[in-house]
Amino acid sequence: MQLPKTIADKIAALLDATNIDQLRTASKQLTENYHTSHRGVRTPDQHLAYVAARMPATYAVCRAVLDKIGHQEIKSLLDLGAGPGTASLAAKDVFLQLDKLTLVDKDQQFRSIALELLPSIQYALDDLTHFVSEARHDLVLCSYVLNELNDAAATKLVMNAWQATQQFLVLIEPGTPAGYTVLKNVRQQLMDEGAYVVAPCTHHQACPLTGNDWCHFSAHVDRSSYHRLAKDAALSYEHEKYSYMIFSRQAVDRPLYRVIKRPMQRSGHVIFDLCGDSGVHRSTVSKKQKDRYSLARKISWGDGWDFEDD
């Protein structure tokens, strides 16, 4: 997955006048910020480094998550903690009828960048710790923002986001134990408010993952030349780990199980770990199971699975 060419070209133009050594330093500082308590994007160069080195990955994740909603008529969107507009861009590419985009963030420089990348949007400068939406939106997104807030502020934001949701609320966080824990904590609170979980959970039971296990997935990201330069990286791709939850106002069809680890393709059989309403179990599909073997060969981490074990 990569950013659409028109957007990648606009980003390349934004970065054109930037000194590459400064960009690399800022990119390293950004990684440091996220690994320490100094969360977030601080200096002007770090904003550009975010756009060059993080935005392609968060875009790929948003696309992967929004694709799980499937074909729905989504016309309006509220993107909370929008940054440079990553999640909105992904939503525009998934939901072709989307024409009313409202973005909110407290960051002036990200607002300017988003307005360059996505001209027909409303972008409000506001602090999410006391933000309340007056209108409802078909889709509400919080992408990589809850982990920048403390627990109480994150919970309050999610409840406000749910009040603003007409159809779907999508929460995306880094695929780390901390990112997963934030989502697990708000899941029950949202269900208490009547929310249906669309994905990744295929059930409304408590999350069965325990110990050192956490629910996360991986997106393949193609690196552009400026992405490689900013990260001083040789590889033409990277894998971005993420955790997410999609909630809906209406009950939706869900698969019986979710594949929660990378499937293991072996000679004559496929092994995969599934999560469903009876918990987590390992399933093996062999060549002899003609009704499902070809599907199992193609299955990916994060996909749904609709067969009970024989």
Ligand SMILES: C[S@@+](CC[C@H](N)C(=O)[O-])C[C@H]1O[C@@H](n2cnc3c(N)ncnc32)[C@H](O)[C@@H]1O
């Ligand atoms: C990691 S960036 C994510 C940007 C974008 N959603 C994405 O997925 O690429 C987090 C964003 O949350 C915003 N943010 C953090 N705390 C905020 C607050 N209290 N009020 C408004 N915005 C906030 C930051 O300014 C930043 O733009």
